[in-house]
Amino acid sequence: MNAIALGLSRARYETRVYFRQGDTVFFTFLFPIVMLSIFSVAFSAAGNFGTNPDGSGGITAAAFYVPGMIAAGILLSGVQNLAVDIAVERGDGTLKRLGGTPLPVVSYFIGKIGQVLITSLAQVALLLLIARFAFNVALPTDGGKWLTFVWVYLLGIMTSAVLGIALSRIPRSGKSATAVIIPIVLVLQFISGVYLQFSQLPTWLQNVASVFPLKWMAQGMRSVFLPESFARVEQNGSWDLGLVALVLAIWLVAGLVAARFTFRWIRKDS
Amino acid sequence: MTSPESHVTVRDLRKQYGSFTALDGVSFDIERGETFALLGPNGAGKSTTIEILEGYRDRSAGEANVLGVDPQHGGLGWKARLGIVLQSSGESGNVTVKEQLSHFAGFYPNPRDVDEVIAAVGLTEKAKTRIKSLSGGQRRRVDVALGVIGRPELLFLDEPTTGFDPEARREFWELIRSLKREGTTILLTTHYLDEAAQLSDRAGVIAGGRLIDIGRIDEIGDADARTPVVRWRDQNGPHEERTTEPAGVVARLYAATGGAEPGNLEIIRPSLEDVYLGLVGAHDATATKKELA
Incomplete structure (x- = not known):
């Protein structure tokens, strides 16, 4: 079998294992869906977002939170899922065992990225179904919007996956993995316009968030799911899709290089 | 210096961790088809030696040759000819015995039959059980099964029978003897001296990072x-x-x-x-x- 075929076999195996772990299914897979439901219900009485001066128009809380939760899901499925998963595998001996077999590292990566792609697609589909049918959110009907969705999603999920692999080197042990990774991911969600409305954050915090990829994923997703009128409260008064593509591409390349050059099956001589 | 019949050659092997000398000039050979036991107290350097030969650790000095290759530079083709049973680990085990073995069999060019290997380690009844639900001794048998699934020419067994009950150990010995009959070269570390006596052709005794004796089982020690x-x-x-x-x-x-x-x-x-x-x-x-x- 060649490295690609082995990678696909790994992806099947990894996906099967993923859904057998109750904690990852809850904290990574269902988390954005749970959060969307909570926010939609909690803010449903507070009136619409982005209303006209006379209080008419605007969109529901559910509709407002859909793009942010999709972006959060992309981050969780890639960064949190893989960084914790691989750190745990390094700690419990899984990687050491694999490192003693003729499995190529690239097949292992393909397996992980494949697992991220499959689980994240299922997550986004479920999120959109719940938004549409449980919270009555109108989804875009314009093909151009969906095209934007596809490239922002693919660029976002690939970037998240390789960053997850790269970040898995940081926790010193499998046991500390969630304690190290979750705060990073959580802080990013708060400053990047997932839970809090990005336009209401102080400018300096917006600038900090702009260094990291989540802000751009959320912005790209807002351009798909929010009405055009919301564009004027963005940082530059527009969706800035070119910048979204550029920043995500830079993080993707940086993540790929870091993942490729820092990955080791085991910490040698520790 | 390496004879063509030697599967493992170690010369003056040294390993230094900071100021601590874990291995201090160990030399031995393992012939093709031979079963060699490495004995010694905890911390003597058995696992360091075996992990250097498996390619997991780099040596500080000396020479090592495993199946004609320096283990520090062993590629995938080299790994395909090895079977490695590490000291027991704590993997989550969310797959069944059969799923795990079928998956790993796919890594190797010429694997053994999955069901036959499961039968050989006595887990046919447990083939559809998730590994995390197995007892310690049963999990260890899965480790051994994963070590032999790729039809290795050289098998490393690092304390393979820890946690086995006496009956399971005897069954395990039978499995090792059958691998031996097929010509597999085996490097074994164990705390059970009767196990070494039962299985191995020769043994080396390591203490304090040095090989203090080596020879046929009935020749170890002075007269x-x-x-x-x-x-x-x-x-x-x-x-x-x-x-x-x-x-x-x-x-x-x-x-x-x-x-x-x-x-x-x-x-x-x-x-x-x-x-x-x-x-x-x-x-x-x-x-x-x-x-x-």
Whole structure:
């Protein structure tokens, strides 16, 4: 079998294992869906977002939170899922065992990225179904919007996956993995316009968030799911899709290089 | 220096961790098809040696050659010819025995039949059970099964039977003997000296990072250590005599007491365990003397 075929076999195996772990299914897979439901219900009485001066128009809380939760899901499925998963595998001996077999590292990566792609697609589909049918959110009907969705999603999920692999080197042990990774991911969600409305954050915090990829994923997703009128409260008064593509591409390349050059099956001589 | 019949060649192997010397000049060979046991107390350097040969650790000095390759630079083709059973690990085990073995079989160019391997380690009944639900001894058998699934030419077994009950150990020995019959070369570390005596052709004893003895199982230790001992008891208390002619000693005793049966009479042929404990004890004594001097 060649490295690609082995990678696909790994992806099947990894996906099967993923859904057998109750904690990852809850904290990574269902988390954005749970959060969307909570926010939609909690803010449903507070009136619409982005209303006209006379209080008419605007969109529901559910509709407002859909793009942010999709972006959060992309981050969780890639960064949190893989960084914790691989750190745990390094700690419990899984990687050491694999490192003693003729499995190529690239097949292992393909397996992980494949697992991220499959689980994240299922997550986004479920999120959109719940938004549409449980919270009555109108989804875009314009093909151009969906095209934007596809490239922002693919660029976002690939970037998240390789960053997850790269970040898995940081926790010193499998046991500390969630304690190290979750705060990073959580802080990013708060400053990047997932839970809090990005336009209401102080400018300096917006600038900090702009260094990291989540802000751009959320912005790209807002351009798909929010009405055009919301564009004027963005940082530059527009969706800035070119910048979204550029920043995500830079993080993707940086993540790929870091993942490729820092990955080791085991910490040698520790 | 490497003979074509040698699967493993180690010369003057050294491993330094900071100021701590874990291995201090270890040399040995393992011939093709041979089973070689590496014995020694905890922390003596057994696992360091085996992990250097498996490619997991880099050596500080010396030479190592495994299946014709320097393990520090072994590629995937080289790994495909090895089977590695590490010391037990704590993987989450969310797959069944059969799923795990079928998956790993896919990594190798010429794997064994999955069901046959499951049967050989005695887990046919558990094939559809998730690994995390198995007992410690059963999980260990999965480790062994994963080590042999790729039809290795050289198999590393690092304390393979820890946690086995006596019956499981005997079944495991049968499995190893069948691998041996197929010509697999085996490097084994174990704390069970009877296991080494049962399975291996030769053994090396490591203590304090040095190989303090090496040879065929029935040759390990000096001649004195292997000399049988006659023990008995009389009115003066217990007696013990080392002799190459135990029957003669007993006959003499019998004659001397005028036909009375000596109390608690025993003739003991030192087991590998006795010889081993003697060797390691002697090494510890010398090491302590050196430290004091």
